[in-house]
Amino acid sequence: MKAFIIKEIRHLLRDPRSLLILIGMPVAQILIFGYAITTDLKETDIAIVRQTNDPLSQLIIQHLDASQWFRIKKIETNSSRLENDFRRGEIRMTVALPDNMEKRLMQSSPLEIQLIGDASDPNTANLLAQYAKGIIRTTVAQSFPSQYSGIQVTSRMLYNEEIRSVFMFVPGTIVILLMLLSAIMTSISLTREKESGSMEVLLVSPLRPYEIILGKVIPYIGLSFLNAAIILLLARFLFGMPFRGSMALLLAETVLFIALALSLGIFISTITLTQQMAMLLSMFALMLPTILLSGFIFPIENMPLWLQYLSNLMPPRWFVVIIRGIMIRGIGLEYLWKETLILAGMTLIFILLSIKKFKLRLE
Amino acid sequence: MVILNRVSKTFGKIKALDEVTFQVNEGELFGVIGPDGAGKTTLFRILATLLLPTEGHATIKKHDVVQDFGVLRKITGYMPGQFSLYPDLTVEENLEFYARVFRTRVEDNYSLIRDIFTYLEPFRKRRAGNLSGGMKQKLALSCALIHRPEILLLDEPTTGVDPVSRAEFWGLLHNLQKQGLTILVSTPYMDEAAHCNRIALLRQGRILGVNTPKGLQEEYSLHLWGLKGERPALLLPLLRQLPAEFRVYAAGQEVRVACRERNGIEKIKALLETSEKWDHIQISLVQPDVEDCFIALMQENNELQYK
Structure with a gap:
């Protein structure tokens, strides 16, 4: 042998x-x-739609841009203008912030932030939405700890924290x-x-x-x-x-x-x-x-x-x-x-x- | 030493061997001669215990090739028709590998292969794949001999080898025979029959005859003429016009005509006289060689089958 x-x-x-x-x-x-x-997302181009430029929306935009996942490509006041950018694939997601966010939060009236994703790649769209939600939630919670009374869900990925x-x-x-x-x-x-x-x-x-x-x-x-x-x-x-x-x-x-x-x-x-x-x-x-x-x-x-x-x-x-x-x-x-x-x-x-x-x- | 008793082998519908019966005596150099597809390789593989006969029995030194394959594999040296060495290993490495696989050492049996190895000596370090055809066969023979078998089974060792190397190879086999080995060798070349003590002629899985090369020629019962001329290609169709009792075939540059009757030559001459074209044709009575015997036996066999 x-x-x-x-x-x-x-x-x-x-x-x-x-x-x-x-x-x-x-x-x-x-x-x-x-x-x-790699399915890791880095610096994905997104657009923001907002009517008023209050401090909270500025903060959210800042935080989104500062994160490793997003890069703010455009800030518009009307979402209809962004349709073409979606089509050309220049942006992957739009974050639509309502006007007078701060005022609404003070009055505890419902606040709705809309995320519009490009789901032609569903996995990526899903991930992006998750990341964006997380950032927005934390920003709001930090700025208005008392008003933000909704149940806050935080997930932590064990062993592979950055997924x-x-x-x-x-x-x-x-x-x-x-x-x-x-x-x-x-x-x-x-x-x-x-x-x-x-x-x-x-x-x-x-x-x-x-x-x-x-x-x-x-x-x-x-x-x-x-x-x-x-x-x-x-x-x-x-x-x-x-x-x-x-x-x-x-x-x-x-x-x-x-x-x-x-x-x-x-x-x-x-x-x-x-x-x-x-x-x-x-x-x-x-x-x-x-x-x-x-x-x-x-x-x-x-x-x-x-x-x-x-x-x-x-x-x-x-x-x-x-x-x-x-x-x-x-x-x-x-x-x-x-x-x-x-x-x-x-x-x-x-x-x-x-x-x-x-x-x-x-x- | 080797006894085959009505050995048949079928592959699906093809009958590769049909009731093959013959014996090989101890110390004999025995040739199995037949054209491609005659069943030579199948026969050798059965003897090498690599295939099972469909019917019949074969024994080597009283060991059955089916039941006692373990014993037989120790005492037989088998050289397959296909070059079975490792082309990317050197001559030395091949030899060493086979020696160790057969639980022995090259030095122990060197005396047996010394003859052969002198040819290979200059190429010790060369890869087996880069050897010439003749050298490859000599190396394969050395590898088959390395465990000092009592019987050698060589399947077409000289096919695809140049005439000089073929002659050398037969010389080596004669030397091995002198050392007491029993050797079974197959070949498609009829002219190599003379090197064997006895030969079996094999065609389409059937044995046409077993004899010494000389005995085979003596048994030849026909009269045989060789015709030589400038245009042998034209001569063949002409002679095919002879009646059915004449057998006409090409053999090298000659056309040979065989016939039972001695006066058959008169008919041949009569045919040649029909045209001036054939004036220069030389006719001579020739001694049959093994190929002539093979053809005669083959036709007898066909006629027998026909009846």
Whole structure:
């Protein structure tokens, strides 16, 4: 088996271009996810509609403009003028302040502030409205503590106070990359042996199926682990992601997940004959469920019940929980033992299935 | 040593092997000769325990290829027809890998491969993918020998290799035979039959005959003439006009005509005299080679099947 591992490592090192892709791709992905695909809002252009220029409305405008989310592009007295700006996408939201706000507040008469959002991008519109509401409420409350008697709702986002999406994407990226790279790499490298005919010789050799399988898995555990480490380092030092939990536990869970992904790849290779088939199967069978059903983009709680059940079968779903738990919430094995056991069980099942399905002959 | 008893193999509707029966004696260099698609690779894979026969039995040293595949995999050296080494590993690394996979060391069995390895010595550090066809085959042979097997199964080792390397390769096989190995080798080249002690002619999954190359030629019961001329391409259609008992086929630059009767030559001459064009044609009685035997057996077999 040692000879097998040495051989695999030589294969990897002999092909520096593929190796570069295997290591470079995760780095590129995490950079893209971290920088480009972000749902964080920064300095969104908005417009204000107001009739009177009283101190309170001035204060609200000041506060909105000073926040990191908004930039006041225009101040109008009539909202109808803003329609074109909306259409051209120059502004994303309008805040319509009623006249004589201060006077109304003094008299405790109802005060209505209208937010008009561009809901062609509903998520963004929703977020903007939330932010604006918050700012306006605080401003009013600060200026008229006695008059502002309505129930004040303040929300605080635990663990990720600024709701930065990088916190969401890093675990997701790690999961996707490890899943795809590991599964594709092993399934391809095993089917390559089938295609090139070297499998014929390996089969007639005294090597046992488990030796062939483990010999394939072990070098790739190393490579995938290197990838995971690079992603984690980038997440920590480039994006300032917290590492609240135990580093050792995180790494151990990562190795477990890599082993799972690799055994899945090997299982795929036992049921496919060619490299293309293995590649397609790994991509389609693993990519979409990983992205859609792991809960890293779409919350599992929002899915229809049958999809929720289905997502339980997806290994990445459990690893996303683990990795978020350790990194962001800082919890330990005492809370994550269930997920860990599930992953370990799945790994065992796939390895056993692969050894069982592994053919001792060509047919 | 090797006994095949009515071995058949079907893939779906295709019958790749049809009741193949023959024996190989200990220490023999035995050739399985047949054109592409004759079933050679299927036969070798069954012997290498990689495929299961649909019907019939095969044993190597009394070990059944189906039940005792574990034992057989230790005592056989198998070289698949496809180049099965790792092109991105060097000659040395390939050899070392196979040695360790077969639980041995290169040094332990070096005596067996010394001959072959002298050819490869200058390329030790070269990647296997960059070797010439002949060198690749020699490396594959070394790898198949590395665990000192008792029987060698070589599937088309000389296909796609230049004539010089082919001759070298057969020389190496003769040396191995002298060291006591039993060797089964398949080839599509009829002219290589002479290198074997005995040969089996295989066509469409059926054995046409098993004999020594010489015995095969002696068994040849037809009279055979070779016709040479300036335009062999035109000669062939002309001679095809001969009656059905004549067999006409091209062999290299010649056209060969075989016939049961000795006086068949009179008919050939009569045909050639019909036109002045054929004046320069030379006719000579020729000794049949393995290909002639193959063609004769093939046609007999077809006639048998027809009846």
